[in-house]
Amino acid sequence: MKAGIYAIALLGWLLAAWQYTHPEPKTPPAERAQTSPHVDNIGKEDVHPEKVEAYKSKAKKTTKLPKDVQDDKNKHVLDSSQIPADDNDTTVTTVLDEKTGKVETYVKTEPKPWLASGNHGEVRLEYGIKNALQTVARASINEDLFQVKALHFGVSASIDTDGSFFIGAGVAYRW
Numbered sequence: 001m002k003a004g005i006y007a008i009a010l011l012g013w014l015l016a017a018w019q020y021t022h023p024e025p026k027t028p029p030a031e032r033a034q035t036s037p038h039v040d041n042i043g044k045e046d047v048h049p050e051k052v053e054a055y056k057s058k059a060k061k062t063t064k065l066p067k068d069v070q071d072d073k074n075k076h077v078l079d080s081s082q083i084p085a086d087d088n089d090t091t092v093t094t095v096l097d098e099k100t101g102k103v104e105t106y107v108k109t110e111p112k113p114w115l116a117s118g119n120h121g122e123v124r125l126e127y128g129i130k131n132a133l134q135t136v137a138r139a140s141i142n143e144d145l146f147q148v149k150a151l152h153f154g155v156s157a158s159i160d161t162d163g164s165f166f167i168g169a170g171v172a173y174r175w
Contacts, residue, residue: 008137008161012125030065036091051101054078078103087174088112118144118154130160137161150174 054076063080083090089110121143130136140158152172159165
């Protein structure tokens with residue numbers, strides 16, 4: 001039992017040390033968004049608004065656009081939106097009112113895909129009561145393999161300080 005607790009403590013210390021020496025990477029730089037499949041095959045047309053409202057050039061810096069965009073005096077920020085993180089894809093559509101020159105951006109959460117590859121994993125360290133009799137520490141790892149709508153299928157493994165372990169596959173629903 002003591003050896004298991006020491007092993008879990010050592011694993012926790014190693015994970016903390018690794019996290020400290022490998023800080024979370026900086027967020028990726030802004031990049032051009034891919035065209036939504038909703039409009040991918042629709043042609044474009046020229047419009048000639050009387051005016052177009054844009055944010056002052058400082059907006060290019062505060063939204064952390066690429067340096068070449070920030071330095072280009074011919075490029076202007078028309079709209080900028082923050083979208084909460086979600087398991088669903090999100091479509092962002094910007095609309096120009098030709099008469100007023102105002103730009104509005106619409107955000108639509110897409111339905112969950114019927115089938116998608118999994119891209120989430122986790123390592124957990126836990127401490128608690130097992131079988132209402134003894135306290136144990138547990139180390140576990142889980143990896144998503146694929147999802148069907150809101151169901152996530154994957155594999156997991158865990159080991160407890162009492163020497164018991166689990167290796168298996170399962171399905172999860174997230175909220």
